[in-house]
Amino acid sequence: MKIISANFEKKDSHTLAVYEAGGGYAAARKALSMGGGAVVEEVKKSGLRGRGGAGFPAGVKWGFVPKGVDQPVYLCVNADEGEPGTFKDRHIMEKDPHRLIEGIIIASYAVGIHTAFIYVRGEYVFQIARTQRAVDEAYAKGYLGPDVMGSGFALDVVIHRGAGAYICGEETGLIESIEGKKGQPRPKPPFPAVVGLFRCPTVVNNVETISALPFIINEGAEKYASLGTPKSTGTMLFSVSGMVEKPGVYEQEFGVNFWEFLEKRAGGVKGGRALKAVVPGGSSSPILTADEARSATLDYESLAEKGSMLGSGAIIVYSEDVCLVRALAVITRFYAHESCGQCPPCREGTYWLHRIVKRIETGAGTMSDLDLILRVCGNMRGTTVCVLSDACAMPVESYVRKFRSEFEEHITRGGCRFPAETG
Amino acid sequence: MEKHTAATIAFDEEREARFQRTLRAYPEKGAALLPALWLAQEQFGSLSDDVLAYVASRLECAPVKAFAVAEFYTMYKRERVGRFHLQLCRNLTCSLMGSEKLRAFIENAVGIQPGGRTPDGLFSLELVECLGSCGTAPVLRVNDTYFENITIERMKAILENCRKGTLPDPESL
Ligand SMILES: Cc1cc2nc3c(=O)[nH]c(=O)nc-3n(C[C@H](O)[C@H](O)[C@H](O)COP(=O)(O)O)c2cc1C
Ligand code: SF4
Ligand code: FES
Numbered sequence: 001m002k003i004i005s006a007n008f009e010k011k012d013s014h015t016l017a018v019y020e021a022g023g024g025y026a027a028a029r030k031a032l033s034m035g036g037g038a039v040v041e042e043v044k045k046s047g048l049r050g051r052g053g054a055g056f057p058a059g060v061k062w063g064f065v066p067k068g069v070d071q072p073v074y075l076c077v078n079a080d081e082g083e084p085g086t087f088k089d090r091h092i093m094e095k096d097p098h099r100l101i102e103g104i105i106i107a108s109y110a111v112g113i114h115t116a117f118i119y120v121r122g123e124y125v126f127q128i129a130r131t132q133r134a135v136d137e138a139y140a141k142g143y144l145g146p147d148v149m150g151s152g153f154a155l156d157v158v159i160h161r162g163a164g165a166y167i168c169g170e171e172t173g174l175i176e177s178i179e180g181k182k183g184q185p186r187p188k189p190p191f192p193a194v195v196g197l198f199r200c201p202t203v204v205n206n207v208e209t210i211s212a213l214p215f216i217i218n219e220g221a222e223k224y225a226s227l228g229t230p231k232s233t234g235t236m237l238f239s240v241s242g243m244v245e246k247p248g249v250y251e252q253e254f255g256v257n258f259w260e261f262l263e264k265r266a267g268g269v270k271g272g273r274a275l276k277a278v279v280p281g282g283s284s285s286p287i288l289t290a291d292e293a294r295s296a297t298l299d300y301e302s303l304a305e306k307g308s309m310l311g312s313g314a315i316i317v318y319s320e321d322v323c324l325v326r327a328l329a330v331i332t333r334f335y336a337h338e339s340c341g342q343c344p345p346c347r348e349g350t351y352w353l354h355r356i357v358k359r360i361e362t363g364a365g366t367m368s369d370l371d372l373i374l375r376v377c378g379n380m381r382g383t384t385v386c387v388l389s390d391a392c393a394m395p396v397e398s399y400v401r402k403f404r405s406e407f408e409e410h411i412t413r414g415g416c417r418f419p420a421e422t423g
Numbered sequence: 424m425e426k427h428t429a430a431t432i433a434f435d436e437e438r439e440a441r442f443q444r445t446l447r448a449y450p451e452k453g454a455a456l457l458p459a460l461w462l463a464q465e466q467f468g469s470l471s472d473d474v475l476a477y478v479a480s481r482l483e484c485a486p487v488k489a490f491a492v493a494e495f496y497t498m499y500k501r502e503r504v505g506r507f508h509l510q511l512c513r514n515l516t517c518s519l520m521g522s523e524k525l526r527a528f529i530e531n532a533v534g535i536q537p538g539g540r541t542p543d544g545l546f547s548l549e550l551v552e553c554l555g556s557c558g559t560a561p562v563l564r565v566n567d568t569y570f571e572n573i574t575i576e577r578m579k580a581i582l583e584n585c586r587k588g589t590l591p592d593p594e595s596l
Contacts, residue, residue, distance in 0.1 A: 072450075081555045082552075082553065082555070083553075084514045084515045084516070084552070084553035084557070085515060085516060085553070085557055086553075086555065086557075087555045087556050087557055087558055089555075090555055090556075115450075121555065122496070122498045123498070123554055123555065123564060124555070125567040126567075126569075156448075158448045158449070160457065160458070161457065161458065161461060162457075162496070162498075163457060163460070163461070163496035163497070163498040163499055164496045164497035164498035164499075164551075165495065165496050165497065166552065177457065178449075178454060178457075179451070179453065179454050180449075180451075180453045180454045180455065180456030180457055180482075180484075180492070181453075181456075181488075181492065182491060182492055182495040183495065183496075198450055198451060198454075239557065239558060240558065241516040241557035241558050241560060242515075242516050242519055242520075242557075243519065247557070247558040247559070247560075248558045249558065279515075283514075283515055283553075314557075316515060316516055316519075316557070318519075322519060326518075327515060327518075327519070330513070330514065330515050330518050331515060334514060334515075334552055334553075337552065338552070420523065420524075
């Protein structure tokens with residue numbers, strides 16, 4: 001079932017003409033005639049959950065915006081796409097930016113928003129240009145601006161270019177960044193829905209979350225909720241990379257067997273090698289063993305049950321010859337580099353985890369390092385302004401717990417027995 | 424590009440127009456800092472102290488704020504980069520797919536380390552985090568262009584083209 005990626009294969013799918021020829025912007029028109037409250041209800045009923053990582057129900061989040069306040073309300077569309085392994089939002093911006101814009105109209109109208117910012121990571125120059133062109137087309141057609149589709153509803157869309165900082169994907173880091181500051185997250189509460197951008201109520205949603213809205217309005221919440229499982233409704237774009245035959249972005253209805261999905265859609269493990277492990281939801285998600293991946297289903301509940309998470313849908317496949325100690329050294333280096341530095345447990349913890357894992361990788365570690373790692377992780381959980389600290393500690397704990405023998409082997413052998421490169 | 428001093432720094436006509444549009448897009452002037460820094464970097468090549476002071480003056484904010492923001496974000500360059508700025512991804516999937524080997528190859532072929540720039544100013548090298556292109560790893564970004572599924576062969580072709588003064592079209596490689 002293709003909802004988000006329905007147009008990806010069409011020629012010139014990024015243009016207004018092609019989007020409209022496929023029925024585009026009918027949902028926005030319909031929403032504008034429904035009344036905002038009804039749209040929010042519909043999205044709540046659809047069960048749509050945020051695709052940026054946390055999986056929070058979109059309609060419920062919108063409901064947290066206080067009613068009748070004498071302040072503007074803002075929408076921030078999160079297109080920072082920084083979670084390692086994730087490369088789906090760029091496909092939406094590249095191939096179907098009008099679906100995103102239509103979703104923005106629907107969300108904005110529902111919540112009473114008149115200015116939406118799309119925060120795009122700085123590297124996505126091509127995607128920014130594509131999306132900007134689509135925004136310009138929408139303005140020219142009267143789908144954005146002071147009188148959207150003649151409804152009297154006003155909406156402006158501004159594209160804000162990031163400049164290289166993973167932490168700006170965190171919703172309050174993102175808000176700080178739009179305000180022209182360093183992207184250092186804010187303590188919560190207050191949550192952005194109450195005090196967000198420019199101290200006003202703000203909705204932050206991922207590109208893919210917003211892009212699901214046109215379908216929900218067109219086809220109805222019930223249709224959407226009938227797809228997937230009761231708690232994971234609809235479809236999701238999965239970014240599949242690593243040691244698979246056919247890496248790429250695949251839209252998939254929730255609830256299928258995790259491993260069958262990888263075999264059927266992505267061709268299974270590269271070169272017919274054996275599967276060692278899978279990262280199910282971006283580098284922040286705890287690793288799954290091959291057995292866990294074989295028994296999991298592709299939905300929020302099943303992965304939570306396995307102690308991991310669906311996250312941003314970024315699946316990274318590790319074959320038997322991948323060194324998990326090296327992989328973890330890369331992961332910890334990344335988080336140490338990206339910690340914004342304002343919380344000591346995160347700043348120090350990410351730094352030490354990387355030092356210790358690196359020393360094991362190069363053969364200079366000791367057995368007591370393994371418990372030291374777990375102790376450091378313990379100190380990093382639940383003690384900081386944002387969850388980047390947890391996002392580092394969670395995978396580290398899981399790699400060391402589930403694949404402890406590989407770490408021990410590095411320590412006793414004084415180094416690695418795997419090839420330096422697997423791809 | 425000629426050397427700029429604090430007194431002579433100013434947005435050119437086109438960027439001034441874009442700057443004015445940017446100011447109108449945000450409800451607070453300070454929020455225009457990131458886009459203004461992008462404009463400045465585009466025009467002046469890097470964000471020197473003088474350029475930062477200029478941007479700060481245009482936004483009526485303290486120069487130290489512009490300085491702090493320029494230092495926080497990795498894509499803002501305080502020093503000039505090469506005419507071809509090679510950004511090699513070193514994150515998870517790319518490292519699985521061979522970016523380490525590419526790194527050694529580039530270092531050797533161009534004669535610089537990450538963070539370095541060739542004396543003729545042609546190349547600079549930076550190791551970057553996940554570029555959001557892991558399905559086509561390993562990935563190299565040169566200036567604003569992505570080159571995907573990089574092999575040593577393709578890497579050679581890219582460098583060769585750059586040495587002749589043009590960034591190749593990724594499709595043509
Ligand atoms: C360190 C960190 C990085 C994040 N990066 C992203 C990102 O790149 N894109 C994204 O949509 N959400 C990201 N998030 C999640 C956002 O904070 C937020 O939950 C999300 O944008 C909300 O949208 P959703 O409810 O539609 O998923 C990140 C969170 C953290 C803690
Ligand atoms: S947890 Fe880390 S990244 Fe998040 S605010 Fe604290 S120091 Fe910054
Ligand atoms: S790991 Fe290199 S692009 Fe994602």
